[in-house]
Amino acid sequence: MNRTITTAAGALLATLTIAGCSDSDPTPAPTAPPGPAQMLADLDGGKRDTASYQTVLDKWAPKCTQTPRKLAAIANAVVEDLRKNGISDETEYSALVHLDQSMPGGAPKTDCTDIAAAYVTLREGR
Template structure:
């Protein structure tokens, strides 16, 4: 991994940690599903089932849970926006991250895929 990708991976991991997605949250209320969380973040532009469909395609390729994948998509968008890339939404990030996965491989750490995608988009 080159230095720029390593920096992007570090930024994504920091965003995930700050968002509380790297540890379990013993909240008594039932949290929204990962797809619902993403639909809520985009203000209702896409319905929950659209997010769920992409998460269902991406999750089997990744070592992370759907909850963490949703957090990765959100952190990807936030990181891009910090660097002036404003044409990405959580939905488009999910689609692009899923499409970035090489075919026919075993499960991968999708944080690395997201970091590479952020690096590509920022250049």
């Protein structure tokens, strides 16, 4: 009987290993969506690395009431709006830099959606 259990256990272990399941190969956890800096780096096709985006987001975020994820979306929306209106010299990175630089340091947190809207208006000459 002991030999039957050992043989059955060995067969089960072999089946699990072949199927990709073993103690050394746990089921992978679901992957999280990319962070805001990675999202922007992916959007620009690798022209800037994730760390560059993270640096600018880290500078801009304390000035804004929005989360870094929302700020990344705002920067992308600025670029898309400009491109729709024939302005193609802006990237997500340059938009982040310009939006950050347009706000003084030490000011209270503000709604940066308004800052982005003003920037788009200025760039489009409306």
